[in-house]
Amino acid sequence: MRHHGRVTLFTALTDHAPDPSLAHRRAMAEVTVAGPDGTPLAGTDVVVAQTRHAVGFGCIGFELMDHVNGRSSDPVYDNDFADRWLDLFNVATLPFYWGTFEPTQGAPRTAETLAAARWFADRGVTVKGHPLVWHTVQPRWLLDRPLDEVERLQRERIRRDVGDFAGVIDTWDAINEAVIMPVFTAEENAITPLARLKGRVETIRMAFDEARATNPGATLLLNDFDMSTAYECLIEAVLEAGIRIDRLGLQSHMHQGYWGEEKTLRILERFARYNIPIHLTESTLLSGELMPDHVVDLNDWQVESWPSTPEGEERQADEVERHYRTLLSHPAVEVVNYWGLGDRGMWLGAPGGLLRGDGSPKPAYERLRSLVKGEWWHAPTTLRTDDAGRVRVDGFLGDYEVSLPDGGPAAALRLDRAGEQTAQVRLAG
Amino acid sequence: MRHHGRVTLFTALTDHAPDPSLAHRRAMAEVTVAGPDGTPLAGTDVVVAQTRHAVGFGCIGFELMDHVNGRSSDPVYDNDFADRWLDLFNVATLPFYWGTFEPTQGAPRTAETLAAARWFADRGVTVKGHPLVWHTVQPRWLLDRPLDEVERLQRERIRRDVGDFAGVIDTWDAINEAVIMPVFTAEENAITPLARLKGRVETIRMAFDEARATNPGATLLLNDFDMSTAYECLIEAVLEAGIRIDRLGLQSHMHQGYWGEEKTLRILERFARYNIPIHLTESTLLSGELMPDHVVDLNDWQVESWPSTPEGEERQADEVERHYRTLLSHPAVEVVNYWGLGDRGMWLGAPGGLLRGDGSPKPAYERLRSLVKGEWWHAPTTLRTDDAGRVRVDGFLGDYEVSLPDGGPAAALRLDRAGEQTAQVRLAG
Numbered sequence: 001m002r003h004h005g006r007v008t009l010f011t012a013l014t015d016h017a018p019d020p021s022l023a024h025r026r027a028m029a030e031v032t033v034a035g036p037d038g039t040p041l042a043g044t045d046v047v048v049a050q051t052r053h054a055v056g057f058g059c060i061g062f063e064l065m066d067h068v069n070g071r072s073s074d075p076v077y078d079n080d081f082a083d084r085w086l087d088l089f090n091v092a093t094l095p096f097y098w099g100t101f102e103p104t105q106g107a108p109r110t111a112e113t114l115a116a117a118r119w120f121a122d123r124g125v126t127v128k129g130h131p132l133v134w135h136t137v138q139p140r141w142l143l144d145r146p147l148d149e150v151e152r153l154q155r156e157r158i159r160r161d162v163g164d165f166a167g168v169i170d171t172w173d174a175i176n177e178a179v180i181m182p183v184f185t186a187e188e189n190a191i192t193p194l195a196r197l198k199g200r201v202e203t204i205r206m207a208f209d210e211a212r213a214t215n216p217g218a219t220l221l222l223n224d225f226d227m228s229t230a231y232e233c234l235i236e237a238v239l240e241a242g243i244r245i246d247r248l249g250l251q252s253h254m255h256q257g258y259w260g261e262e263k264t265l266r267i268l269e270r271f272a273r274y275n276i277p278i279h280l281t282e283s284t285l286l287s288g289e290l291m292p293d294h295v296v297d298l299n300d301w302q303v304e305s306w307p308s309t310p311e312g313e314e315r316q317a318d319e320v321e322r323h324y325r326t327l328l329s330h331p332a333v334e335v336v337n338y339w340g341l342g343d344r345g346m347w348l349g350a351p352g353g354l355l356r357g358d359g360s361p362k363p364a365y366e367r368l369r370s371l372v373k374g375e376w377w378h379a380p381t382t383l384r385t386d387d388a389g390r391v392r393v394d395g396f397l398g399d400y401e402v403s404l405p406d407g408g409p410a411a412a413l414r415l416d417r418a419g420e421q422t423a424q425v426r427l428a429g
Numbered sequence: 430m431r432h433h434g435r436v437t438l439f440t441a442l443t444d445h446a447p448d449p450s451l452a453h454r455r456a457m458a459e460v461t462v463a464g465p466d467g468t469p470l471a472g473t474d475v476v477v478a479q480t481r482h483a484v485g486f487g488c489i490g491f492e493l494m495d496h497v498n499g500r501s502s503d504p505v506y507d508n509d510f511a512d513r514w515l516d517l518f519n520v521a522t523l524p525f526y527w528g529t530f531e532p533t534q535g536a537p538r539t540a541e542t543l544a545a546a547r548w549f550a551d552r553g554v555t556v557k558g559h560p561l562v563w564h565t566v567q568p569r570w571l572l573d574r575p576l577d578e579v580e581r582l583q584r585e586r587i588r589r590d591v592g593d594f595a596g597v598i599d600t601w602d603a604i605n606e607a608v609i610m611p612v613f614t615a616e617e618n619a620i621t622p623l624a625r626l627k628g629r630v631e632t633i634r635m636a637f638d639e640a641r642a643t644n645p646g647a648t649l650l651l652n653d654f655d656m657s658t659a660y661e662c663l664i665e666a667v668l669e670a671g672i673r674i675d676r677l678g679l680q681s682h683m684h685q686g687y688w689g690e691e692k693t694l695r696i697l698e699r700f701a702r703y704n705i706p707i708h709l710t711e712s713t714l715l716s717g718e719l720m721p722d723h724v725v726d727l728n729d730w731q732v733e734s735w736p737s738t739p740e741g742e743e744r745q746a747d748e749v750e751r752h753y754r755t756l757l758s759h760p761a762v763e764v765v766n767y768w769g770l771g772d773r774g775m776w777l778g779a780p781g782g783l784l785r786g787d788g789s790p791k792p793a794y795e796r797l798r799s800l801v802k803g804e805w806w807h808a809p810t811t812l813r814t815d816d817a818g819r820v821r822v823d824g825f826l827g828d829y830e831v832s833l834p835d836g837g838p839a840a841a842l843r844l845d846r847a848g849e850q851t852a853q854v855r856l857a858g
Contacts, residue, residue, distance in 0.1 A: 179658050179662060180658060182661075183658060183661070183699060196702065199665050199668075200661075200662060200665050201665050201666070201669045226658070228657065228659055229608050229609060229612060229655070229659040230657055230658040230659035230661075230662050231662075232611075232612070232629075232659075233608060233629060233659050233660075233662035233663040233666055234662040234665075234666070236628050236629050236630050236663075236666050237630070237662055237663070237665050237666030237669050237670075239628075240630045240666050240669050240670040241666075241669040241670075270612060273625070
């Protein structure tokens, strides 16, 4: 709820208290199971199995682009990698960095990216495009053009890509790192001068307007790594300007060390008060040496070799668990994306993957899986209905299947509301 | 120039190039001097004297409150202090911290503050009130009231004080440190929760709206110590919200060391692009040991004794000169306020004054005076008019007096435009 003038713009602190029990993510449902004829099945064994989490457990899908497009240079590794990916995650982020997506003007890599997006979508994975506007990984051919031409090309690019992928990719990081965009100096690019001239808000408006106009149903994120008051101020600017942010993206690359529960919750509390669901868009935790504190732009840290270590892997497993537990404890968090499943090809060469370079799972992979597909997952369970045909389903919000033990008739059940409730399903098929 | 949509919001970088020659602050005027009858005075000696700088050289006037109100506990010190103050500065900042201005609800210190404001105004000094809204130095009696009452009282307070001082104080720091306001935790206060609920922009709107409604001609500043991208984002938010900022206030308390020319110019360049004239509202440079870098909130640094040292005084004098030269080199800078003329009673007990505790001038005082009333000042100078009654006046922008050497007829001359120009004066009186 947003109003101008003397009334409240943002929510009070108390609206979003974190709850480590995760009760806000669990349904306790009394489900009446009917047979194909509509009659409740009394005293009958049924199998209840969760099929999908409501919460998004995401990861970048960059590494699978070649695999999906039949260009794998290591099919054994990639096949195994794909299986592990799909076993843990239900949201994929695909790369739309303008400079690599369209290295030659007019020849965008639409086909192979669309193939990858469809591959994920066909497997029940929600796909997000990242990002539509950013100041790095920019095309060379954009440099030295007049700013009005840069703006026209940027707008056309958004419309083209959002349009080409609509129906497969309906979630976009509309703009990335706008806080630093107009004052970014590390790399010459055409977007910084544009953002400087237009101002951050109008640059953001450009991204959201073009994407929204092309795909009105799209979910559009504002995404940033800056967790300081700067991002708060920017969000307030965007809201004041009447630009609708569908989801708020918070990066959390922790190459310099795990934030810890206190800092994480403080950040969530600060950003939750805008009443916009939060995506942790880019989480990284290392299983090796940490990057020194004095590094400001993580890209400045260039090392020859950055190994994963046994002690580092134990620490990473603990921190991954703590990170995900903390994030899920906050009701505003809707999606948590990990930034790269494997060490192979990881950003900065960092040992931030959940799999080692050889594809074997680190402890963090097993730990996260034991949460996502263990403690937080309703594995197929045989339950006996009562005299009225009812079973109790206590589980994480998401999609379920109710079926007879011997197969045959089944029904889908969606639990999308926390707490006590009743539901009905009618087996069919 | 501000527009929405596809056009330019902010200025290009090149519009505000700094110029160390300060040519942008100097007039080169060919002045025709006429006698009382309107006839140009050919071949006549005239005295041209600057009487006021166009640029604001300001300082807080807090220390003179008691002196002005006849309550000085050290009249000799205060008399001398007042003379030195008036010899150097033409802009005074007076304290309107709510907690000390109105320690008992309904009993504001209006009379003594008004006496001080008038004392300065009578001496040709522009007076600014600081601040109308802030989260520290808050009244105890405001705590634990419902937020709607806090807001009502805050609004009433603004209207009362802006109204009571209109005509004497027409410049206000409308709101102070809004970047940190909603997340400030160091001190319990009633304004932080209000700012948190309303959001920064609506809190700023409250301050500006109430002040503007009460004194439509007032010059209203947004003031902050945060020189990061956060302040940029906040400014963009305020501009997007359609709130007119008359002047942009940048604090520059340099207790942890002089910024240096490069950082200073980078900051000015970043904030100048909003096309709002800049006031350096709070400048401090120490003549003693520096505060360690690790201190984040300067208020956390509590020391028993913090002496001014001979080496420190030499350094301070150099840095004061560099600071003022750098600031004036940038065309966007309109006012530079120093934060306390004397070490006695200085914020944090720091040796940041230009006078020592005993009132004697440090080298920095003499250095600054040699600029403000020396290099940058047109002292009374006898010039001979040419055959057409013309003299050349090359000097800093500001007010001048042209008179005959033996007194008698005189005329005021205002040079408010840089560069070559012509002007006419007619002596009278």
